[in-house]
Amino acid sequence: MITVLFAHPYPDRSRANSRLLKAISDLDQLEIRSLYERYPTFDIDVEAEQTALRVSHTIVWQHPMYWYSVPGLLKHWFDKVLVRGFAYGEGGVHLLGKRCLWVTTTGGDLTAFTSGGLHAHSFSSFVPAIEQTARFCGMEWLAPIIVHGAHKISDAALDNHALNYRNLLQSLGR
Numbered sequence: 681m682i683t684v685l686f687a688h689p690y691p692d693r694s695r696a697n698s699r700l701l702k703a704i705s706d707l708d709q710l711e712i713r714s715l716y717e718r719y720p721t722f723d724i725d726v727e728a729e730q731t732a733l734r735v736s737h738t739i740v741w742q743h744p745m746y747w748y749s750v751p752g753l754l755k756h757w758f759d760k761v762l763v764r765g766f767a768y769g770e771g772g773v774h775l776l777g778k779r780c781l782w783v784t785t786t787g788g789d790l791t792a793f794t795s796g797g798l799h800a801h802s803f804s805s806f807v808p809a810i811e812q813t814a815r816f817c818g819m820e821w822l823a824p825i826i827v828h829g830a831h832k833i834s835d836a837a838l839d840n841h842a843l844n845y846r847n848l849l850q851s852l853g854r
């Protein structure tokens with residue numbers, strides 16, 4: 681099973697993430713858990729989330745980049761679900777060896793992620809906190825799928841990312 685944790689506070693207004701999500705939504709052995717739709721008051725059902733992770737071989741974190749990180753509810757999900765005894769520490773073996781795929785979209789394009797650009801740092805400067813969250817839990821970190829310039833990227837380029845995403849999940853599902 682592949683579990684996609686989808687964190688977008690306004691899925692109805694999404695251009696990029698909704699397109700990516702649509703491209704994978706009919707795949708077999710895949711569950712999409714839309715966190716903001718499931719937990720509008722941030723009251724996460726930790727047991728249900730951990731059960732979903734236990735039965736998955738691949739865990740996907742998909743979201744728009746917010747303030748160089750994940751949207752608040754996904755951060756809260758990290759805090760509540762990836763706890764000692766489940767994800768790390770004594771007995772915390774439940775994510776060991778599972779694959780983690782990070783799929784994110786950014787408003788900034790590649791020139792924004794340069795020393796002279798709007799975001800002043802390369803995109804790779806913002807990756808370690810997310811990557812290490814997965815690695816700390818013993819997960820295998822896959823090469824992320826990053827869609828830059830989410831508002832201005834062409835439909836064709838966006839479709840290409842969506843197809844890559846679909847193909848990758850299909851190959852991981854086999």
Ligand SMILES: Cc1cc2nc3c(=O)[nH]c(=O)nc-3n(C[C@H](O)[C@H](O)[C@H](O)COP(=O)(O)O)c2cc1C
Nearest residue numbers: 694695696697744745746747748785786787788830
């Ligand atoms: C609260 C907030 C914070 C954001 N922070 C960033 C950021 O740090 N870097 C960036 O490039 N874009 C940032 N953006 C832009 C979003 O990443 C962009 O709107 C999103 O990726 C578009 O995807 P969507 O079409 O699925 O909504 C931010 C947007 C919002 C609303």
